[in-house]
Amino acid sequence: MNPVRLMKVFVTRRIPPEGWAALARAADCQVEHWDSDEPIPDKELERGVAGAHGLLCLLTDRVDKRLLDAAGANLKVISTMSVGVDHLALDEIKKRGIRVGYTPDVLTDATAELAVSLLLTTCRRLPEAIEEVRNGGWTSWKPLWMCGYGLTQSTVGIIGLGRIGQAIAQRLKPFGIQKFLYTGRQPRPQEAAEFQAEFVSTPKLAAESDFIIVACSLTPATKGLCNKDFFQQMKKTAVFVNISRGDVVNQDDLYQALAGGQIAAAGLDVTTPEPLPTNHPLLTLKNCVILPHIGSATYGTRNTMSLLAANNLLAGLRGEPMPSELKL
Ligand code: NDP
Ligand code: DGY
Numbered sequence: 001m002n003p004v005r006l007m008k009v010f011v012t013r014r015i016p017p018e019g020w021a022a023l024a025r026a027a028d029c030q031v032e033h034w035d036s037d038e039p040i041p042d043k044e045l046e047r048g049v050a051g052a053h054g055l056l057c058l059l060t061d062r063v064d065k066r067l068l069d070a071a072g073a074n075l076k077v078i079s080t081m082s083v084g085v086d087h088l089a090l091d092e093i094k095k096r097g098i099r100v101g102y103t104p105d106v107l108t109d110a111t112a113e114l115a116v117s118l119l120l121t122t123c124r125r126l127p128e129a130i131e132e133v134r135n136g137g138w139t140s141w142k143p144l145w146m147c148g149y150g151l152t153q154s155t156v157g158i159i160g161l162g163r164i165g166q167a168i169a170q171r172l173k174p175f176g177i178q179k180f181l182y183t184g185r186q187p188r189p190q191e192a193a194e195f196q197a198e199f200v201s202t203p204k205l206a207a208e209s210d211f212i213i214v215a216c217s218l219t220p221a222t223k224g225l226c227n228k229d230f231f232q233q234m235k236k237t238a239v240f241v242n243i244s245r246g247d248v249v250n251q252d253d254l255y256q257a258l259a260g261g262q263i264a265a266a267g268l269d270v271t272t273p274e275p276l277p278t279n280h281p282l283l284t285l286k287n288c289v290i291l292p293h294i295g296s297a298t299y300g301t302r303n304t305m306s307l308l309a310a311n312n313l314l315a316g317l318r319g320e321p322m323p324s325e326l327k328l
Contacts, residue, residue, distance in 0.1 A: 006030040007053040007317050008074070012040050012061045015081060016299075019056075019306025026314055029054070046070035054313045058082065060274075064089045068096060077316030081309040083107060083163075085326060086218040086245060094328040101312025101322045103305045104163060107296035112167030114269060114295045115213060115243045119172075122267030122289045123211065123239045124148040149210065149239060149264060152176040157209030159183050159202070159225070160216025160244065161191055168213055169195045181205045184216070206233035211241070218245035226250065231257035239265045243295050246272035255281050258288055269295050 009023065011033035023031045032048060034040040039060045040048070049055055049071040057063060059082040068075065068089070078093060079101035093100060121127065125148045132138045132146065156172055158165045161182040169180055173195060180197035182188075187199035202225065205212065212234070216222050226240070227250040234240070240263055242249055251272060257263045265287040271280075274293055282288050296302065312322040 004028075008032070008051055009054040009056065009313065009317070010048045010052040011056040012045060012048070013037065013058055015056070015309070016303040016306040018303045019081070019308075019310040022307055022310035022314065023056075029314070029317065049075070053077070054079065054317045056081065056309055056313050057087075059084055059087050062087050063093070065092050068092055068098075077101065077313055079309045079313035079316065081305050084217060084245060086247075090326075090328060099316045099322065100326040100328060101309065101316055102324055102326050103308045103312075104324055106304045106308055107301050108163045108167045110298045110301040111164050111243060111295035112171055114291075114297075115164070115168045115215065115241060116171045118243065118267040118269055118289065118291060119211060119213065119239070119241050120151075122241060122265050123151070125265070125287075127289055128286050149237060151211065153178045154210040155179045155181060155208055157181040157183075157200075157205040157212045158197070159205065159212065159214045159248075160222075161188055161197060162215065162217070164243070165213075165215035166191055166194070168215060169197065181209055185221075202230065203233050206230050207235070209238060210235065211239050214240075214242040214244045214248055216244050216248065218247050222248050224248070224250050226254070228253040228256070231262055234263045236261060237264050239263070239267070241267040243269045246270045246274065251282060254288075255285070258282075258285050265289070267291075269293055 007029050009029045009031045011031060013034055014037055034044060034048060049067060051072055051074050053074050054077045056079045063078060075098055077099050081103060083102055083104045085102055125146055129146050154177055156177050158169060161184055180195040181200045182197045183200060183202050183205050225248050231253055254266060258266055267289040269291045270293050271290060276290060282290060308323055312324055315322045
């Protein structure tokens, strides 16, 4: 009788319980993992992935040619516990016939909720106000003290009216937004109809929006999209929010725009690098609110992401349709 050949799976981090339980139940797989909450060092990753049939990774793991070479010819499936895929060398992966799973939709609501929270936190200056209460700066009610900018009757510009961009617009609509503008590679008339959102050029969006939210994917075309020119086109009273990826923004240009009063404020859930060094100039600015990439960070969402990532991996390894496969 032939012994049963187990498929080797390598998981680059401890993942939430639902995903882990799904992998543990897979009798046809031998699962190894980096048993830590911290990122796996490159050398350990190369060692772990060698000979693996499946890789379950996170957005902090760079899957490039070198890693694929280290994995070898067995590798058939890469499943990332993220919707963003900018950490994966997709051309190289496609060339090798490797299937890719990712986690769209299940994190849309949590990320949109965080984007709206960050926008309100930034435009109403909540961190500054909380600090004033703590440090005794709150001396009296004063007419213009701690004033910010309100959403009612405003124009909101969304860069990337995809799943998350639309979910942000849905949540902002009840705040009495007067007009939504959006950009993308092409108009999305069906999705835009719900918000009567107008498809415009990036310079027009920059110039006319009171609030700008970046919700696009990071690609060669969006890298550095929000740069000096972009910030110069913005209103001095406008507030900028990025929940996409840090590299969509030129951070030196953003610093200049914030420090020089070219724009009113910025809220960032994503930066370059991550974590942002604690001595980074952006952290010296009162008008810049920075969060540690927590868009999808609810217990429920992260558990669901891990389960979807595990199911994508297992389906791919078994030659079945994945619940969420990235079309390469
Ligand atoms: P979608 O694929 O649904 O949306 C991506 C959007 O990017 C689309 O609207 C697309 O517009 C837009 N886009 C692509 N190229 C360009 C371009 N050149 N100029 C302007 N827009 C462009 O993805 P999701 O909405 O699910 O996720 C979006 C991104 O959000 C992820 O890729 C990830 O990086 C980030 N993210 C961050 C999280 C966080 O924790 N902060 C959590 C989850 C996601 P079109 O197709 O119309 O061109
Ligand atoms: C993603 O999924 O791309 C986010 O950045 C983290 O949830």
